[in-house]
């Protein structure tokens with residue numbers, strides 16, 4: 001890249017990479033040398049096929065994945081193109097579907113054989129591998145087994161218990177897969193019952209985005225759409241691991257790079273998946289092994305160092321503007337923004353010494369990137385959990401927005417802020433009312449539509465639920481999917497509290513650890529998956545989801561359900577709601593369950609600007625766009641302008657490391673989807689066979705006298721008197737910045753303190769946990 005210093009001159013942990021440099025491997029690590037995608041992804045998929053034995057018809061289902069009229073993948077939330085490929089799915093999406101459509105079943109026989117005590121010794125992988133849940137089950141304390149029950153018995157009993165509990169002591173958790181229709185009804189049920197306790201997996205994920213973007217640009221979601229990637233000149237990635245977590249994104253990135261767009265990644269880990277990519281759907285690339293270099297520069301920022309790195313970029317851009325003028329977009333800044341002067345003062349006041357120390361990157365490198373930014377007409381800022389899961393995650397996000405605002409890189413085609421969402425409908429659930437914040441929901445309209453007085457008290461987020469479980473104020477937990485017990489921070493502390501709850505209800509597809517934590521009354525209710533036919537009284541039903549680019553897609557499952565006893569999520573929620581609530585002539589659970597288009601009418605009535613003609617537009621190819629005011633240069637902030645927000649810290653970590661402590665970042669592999677562990681390899685990082693490992697840089701190992709393969713424990717360095725420890729981790733050398741270790745999520749979750757979380761959004765700081773290595 002022109003203007004960038006050669007790599008030898010660069011600080012060790014901040015090497016700018018050319019192609020040779022990208023392929024540089026340390027002898028003492030076994031990093032993956034192959035591109036993302038390619039034959040590796042095919043081999044990884046083949047293993048799952050062997051493992052799960054889906055029928056040929058189940059495999060054929062993949063052909064309709066992510067296409068208008070077909071079903072929408074339950075894996076990530078990346079956009080679905082207008083003109084899909086023949087195989088519009090990736091390694092992950094195929095794995096998720098095959099995992100759902102396995103021929104293994106986990107029914108009454110299984111539960112008769114294994115007690116919960118026995119199952120608690122199983123691994124996460126083995127629990128889910130038992131197969132699809134088939135029957136509604138009730139936990140029997142006398143025998144420590146789940147026993148089969150009927151749907152009616154479950155609904156009646158759950159309803160009776162909920163009626164006896166103070167609604168504010170109940171929580172309704174949603175994992176980001178449930179459809180718009182399901183999410184709307186679940187939230188309505190909560191409010192009719194009497195609370196806003198609607199924690200969502202997004203509280204652990206992009207809640208930081210929802211809070212920071214809303215405050216700064218007046219919309220809680222990203223501003224980009226897929227076509228922006230066809231015209232941008234520069235894409236800056238911050239803490240998003242595309243190859244592992246959203247591989248379909250690699251296709252538009254490959255196209256962008258081929259037409260000359262530059263990609264630069266800031267990440268403590270040199271993620272192979274963002275470096276080289278062989279398109280598994282291109283026969284030529286597969287045959288020749290040719291790969292596209294995606295990120296030509298990979299900057300190994302320290303964990304929590306992004307505020308400093310972004311400050312360096314902004315500082316230099318402002319200096320260049322003083323030097324040569326015309327560098328920043330003054331017209332845009334004057335007409336559309338607020339807070340610029342204060343922001344400028346702060347950028348000038350921050351020293352390069354501090355920036356280099358906190359970011360771990362040399363000033364020369366940051367200045368080169370800033371220079372490239374000023375030469376690029378259209379820039380997109382992409383980010384993921386590397387920015388959001390920090391104590392000052394909101395300030396991370398805000399600094400990226402500040403950078404974009406400097407040259408009007410929001411609200412023009414080919415530009416924008418692009419948070420890459422996780423679960424397939426996590427964004428959409430918030431759109432249609434899953435929120436603990438009453439201000440974000442049109443409660444007055446709901447009051448009119450359904451003739452009731454909705455609760456106005458702010459509800460609990462995920463971490464507040466966990467705290468309420470510890471202090472006893474939470475009495476009932478209804479889980480709409482997900483694996484709350486395993487995904488949250490401080491799992492060991494919260495584990496003990498489940499048995500004290502009056503009621504636990506888990507609506508799920510496969511067995512997981514949360515199901516092994518029964519309350520006094522506990523139910524495990526199995527549902528169909530998105531690829532399966534949802535037959536109701538008016539015929540087969542479609543559902544819908546919203547992708548990361550605010551496009552809404554209909555989804556129609558066609559597979560025969562895994563078992564005739566299974567119900568849809570909507571019919572389960574309706575069954576429980578009917579048994580809980582007083583009859584209300586405006587609330588028609590049976591009619592809605594019989595015909596989901598009526599639920600879409602309700603969504604349209606509640607949110608007319610976003611969902612006009614919802615049913616008619618359901619199967620629009622590429623989805624229909626619900627719009628984004630910030631993209632149209634309308635800023636829904638109190639001042640009507642976009643805000644420059646000067647950060648008040650330079651590191652996103654909660655506090656400086658003490659003594660021998662290190663910062664732990666928790667990582668995902670390509671062989672997992674959150675707590676669903678498909679296998680024990682991490683192909684793109686060249687790691688195999690075990691997840692009970694701790695990644696340590698060779699320098700750090702030498703300083704601490706550690707050897708590869710040695711077993712160690714990690715202990716959290718947090719002054720609250722609680723001992724948090726995960727033992728039996730094998731030291732694995734890996735190229736990381738100094739004072740940083742990597743471990744897998746969810747295995748390391750017992751180390752994350754509940755109160756270590758984003759100051760504004762309460763998102764757990766899963767990427768910034770101070771730990772000590774204990775030999």
Ligand SMILES: Nc1nc2c(c(=O)[nH]1)N[C@H]1C(S)=C(S)[C@@H](COP(=O)(O)OP(=O)(O)OC[C@H]3O[C@@H](n4cnc5c(=O)[nH]c(N)nc54)[C@H](O)[C@@H]3O)O[C@H]1N2
Nearest residue numbers: 239240241245269303304384385386422423672673674767
């Ligand atoms: N295969 C697979 N796909 C998934 C998932 C999965 O588990 N497996 N999960 C889904 C979900 S719910 C989500 S939210 C998304 C998550 O997708 P991502 O947003 O990509 O999340 P992570 O993999 O947790 O972390 C992203 C990157 O942040 C880097 N990082 C850590 N700390 C820092 C830091 O301080 N600064 C910077 N710049 N980078 C940092 C890590 O090295 C890692 O590469 O993926 C979705 N897709």
Ligand SMILES: Nc1nc2c(c(=O)[nH]1)N[C@H]1C(S)=C(S)[C@@H](COP(=O)(O)OP(=O)(O)OC[C@H]3O[C@@H](n4cnc5c(=O)[nH]c(N)nc54)[C@H](O)[C@@H]3O)O[C@H]1N2
Nearest residue numbers: 175201205481482483487507508510512666674675745766
């Ligand atoms: N240390 C650490 N912790 C983290 C993170 C991290 O990066 N580091 N990431 C956080 C993030 S981003 C997220 S999103 C959360 C994820 O937290 P969750 O969303 O709670 O967890 P998942 O693992 O996605 O849930 C998997 C389970 O969902 C159920 N399921 C699957 N499909 C369906 C379906 O269609 N319907 C129903 N009803 N159930 C279904 C299955 O039983 C499966 O076992 O974890 C968070 N925790």
Ligand SMILES: [Mo]
Nearest residue numbers: 201205422423
């Ligand atoms: Mo997520």
